[in-house]
Amino acid sequence: GRLAFRAVRERYAKEIQIVAIHDIGDIKTNTHLLKYDSAHGKFTEEIKILSNDTFTVGTGDNLWTVKSLEGRTPPSQLPWGEMQIDIVLESTGAFRRKLVLAPDGSVQNDGYDGHIRAGAKKVLLSVPSLDEIDGVIVVGVSTNDLRKEMKCISAASCTTNCLAPIVKVLMEQFEVVCGFLTTVHAFTNDQIVADRTKHKDLRRARSAGINMIPTSTRAKFVLPKVIPGLKPGSMDGLSIRVPIITGSLVEVTAVVKKSCTVAEVNGALRAATQSGPLVGILDYTEDPIVSTDIRSNPFSSIIDSISTKAIQIPTGGTLVKVLS
Numbered sequence: 001g002r003l004a005f006r007a008v009r010e011r012y013a014k015e016i017q018i019v020a021i022h023d024i025g026d027i028k029t030n031t032h033l034l035k036y037d038s039a040h041g042k043f044t045e046e047i048k049i050l051s052n053d054t055f056t057v058g059t060g061d062n063l064w065t066v067k068s069l070e071g072r073t074p075p076s077q078l079p080w081g082e083m084q085i086d087i088v089l090e091s092t093g094a095f096r097r098k099l100v101l102a103p104d105g106s107v108q109n110d111g112y113d114g115h116i117r118a119g120a121k122k123v124l125l126s127v128p129s130l131d132e133i134d135g136v137i138v139v140g141v142s143t144n145d146l147r148k149e150m151k152c153i154s155a156a157s158c159t160t161n162c163l164a165p166i167v168k169v170l171m172e173q174f175e176v177v178c179g180f181l182t183t184v185h186a187f188t189n190d191q192i193v194a195d196r197t198k199h200k201d202l203r204r205a206r207s208a209g210i211n212m213i214p215t216s217t218r219a220k221f222v223l224p225k226v227i228p229g230l231k232p233g234s235m236d237g238l239s240i241r242v243p244i245i246t247g248s249l250v251e252v253t254a255v256v257k258k259s260c261t262v263a264e265v266n267g268a269l270r271a272a273t274q275s276g277p278l279v280g281i282l283d284y285t286e287d288p289i290v291s292t293d294i295r296s297n298p299f300s301s302i303i304d305s306i307s308t309k310a311i312q313i314p315t316g317g318t319l320v321k322v323l324s
Helices: 002-012 027-035 158-174 219-226 262-272
Strands: 020-023 047-051 054-057 064-070 087-090 107-109 122-125 152-154 176-186 213-215 235-242 249-256 282-285 301-304 309-312 318-323
Touching: 002 027, 027 047, 027 054, 027 064, 158 176, 158 219, 158 249, 158 262, 158 282, 158 301, 158 318, 176 219, 219 235, 262 282, 262 301, 262 309, 262 318, 301 318
Parallel strands: 020 064, 087 122, 122 152, 176 235, 282 301
Antiparallel strands: 047 054, 054 064, 176 249, 213 235, 249 318, 309 318
16 A cells, blocks of 8 residues: 555656545554655655644645544445545455445445445455456556446456566467466565464464465466456466565466467567557566566566576477566
């Protein structure tokens, strides 16, 4: 949520205004964490606290006044109607299903669409939903699936946003049959600093700071929803959480129908960065970069072209590996 706030402010301050945030922290904590970020550095604009629930960002004609709502109020009970909220970015990760109503019509279990019940017009979920949602929109990949009548959409996951542009190019140029994916993923705040009995995933109950932790990824389920022609079940994979704070890597190994070389695969990926729907989404480098080199990079996916591999399959087709 804080990074989305920064991105909107830096790139779309004239088109969009964030008027409220809702977090469990108080306004002093929320503004401090917005200003100082351990992974991405200091926010460059001026932030001022006006009261116990209001702060400003910026100065002069480009000043935002933002309400800071504190506590654990569920989505359906937030004051979005009276605040005339157009769109809610649901980025807590806690509400990945629709709300469930009790027989008397009251909310039994709140959900991401609780924001609609509270008066918002649209909801953008920053993670994959765990039920059927109006749409899954990966920018540059399934952008054309967006419809005005959709009320709740998912932006998928960071892994999917990195992976889907690659698979889109491989599918369109070489026809993907099946494949495996591995995401070497920076640790996240649902993990544990020191071993403790908190997480239902026993591996993620171990210390994030000193372990490589294999776990699952939902990207394999989301990909067929956003890549035309990719069959459900044709991709599988896993995530390995590693002790870094940001700068993750996705590796995809795919069987494609067409015979192709490393140069042809890289050529197709590079061309996709220069024209078409992936311009500004997919990037390409021939430099020997490492994870810290992509910190705060605005692209969804940065192809590490010197790691691309291709092996001809004797019975036809090619086994291709791409890192991004």
